[in-house]
Amino acid sequence: xxxxxxxxxxxxxxxxxxxxxxxxxxxxxxxxxxxxxxxxxxxxxxxxxxxxxxxxxxxxxxxxxxxxxxxxxxxxxxxxxxxxxxxxxxxxxxxxxxxxxxxxxxxxxxxxxxxxxxxxxxxxxxxxxxxxxxxxxxxxxxxxxxxxxxxxxxxxx
Ligand SMILES: [Zn+2]
Numbered sequence: 001x002x003x004x005x006x007x008x009x010x011x012x013x014x015x016x017x018x019x020x021x022x023x024x025x026x027x028x029x030x031x032x033x034x035x036x037x038x039x040x041x042x043x044x045x046x047x048x049x050x051x052x053x054x055x056x057x058x059x060x061x062x063x064x065x066x067x068x069x070x071x072x073x074x075x076x077x078x079x080x081x082x083x084x085x086x087x088x089x090x091x092x093x094x095x096x097x098x099x100x101x102x103x104x105x106x107x108x109x110x111x112x113x114x115x116x117x118x119x120x121x122x123x124x125x126x127x128x129x130x131x132x133x134x135x136x137x138x139x140x141x142x143x144x145x146x147x148x149x150x151x152x153x154x155x156x157x
Contacts, residue, residue, distance in 0.1 A: 015089040031129045032058050032070040038138045044145070053119075055110030066120045066145050069107075073126045077104050083127035120148065 036059060039046060047060040050067075057067035071078070074086040077100045089096050111121045122144050128137040 015087070015091075031072075031124070031126045034129050034134065035059065035068065035070050035124055035138070035141070039142075039145075042142065054113040054117075055107065057114070057121075061145060064120075064145060064149065065118055066122060066148075067114055068122045068124060068141070068145075070124045070129075071107070071126065075100070075103055076107055076125075077101075078125050078127065082125065083130065083133070120144075 059068040
């Protein structure tokens with residue numbers, strides 16, 4: 001007999017459950033919404049989740065040749081610089097290790113492809129949007145976005 005979703009959810013460990021829940025919410029994560037609202041408030045116009053670009057960047061500012069990825073510290077494995085330092089799940093450790101390393105390698109591949117196509121790639125980490133550091137992060141992001149405002153807009157095909 002097929003197990004229903006609730007039964008499956010109940011059997012998960014805490015870590016597996018939070019991992020699953022963040023997958024479910026991955027489309028419009030709260031950190032991403034924070035960044036979007038902030039940039040929108042500054043009058044910046046952008047596209048979301050552009051599937052035509054490598055890695056489907058969360059926020060694309062075509063006129064400025066900038067893409068922004070808002071990355072979860074666990075799934076994209078922020079590593080030693082992380083202000084949250086999520087633990088790796090204790091069960092199926094090797095499997096998780098492979099999965100997370102794969103995510104990191106894929107992010108890097110997308111970054112290189114975007115840069116090769118003339119985009120500036122900015123990354124905001126989930127931990128950088130925690131209360132207390134959020135303001136400084138968004139301020140830094142804004143300076144990075146506007147740093148090259150004298151550049152001509154990039155044609156998008
Ligand atoms: Zn982090």
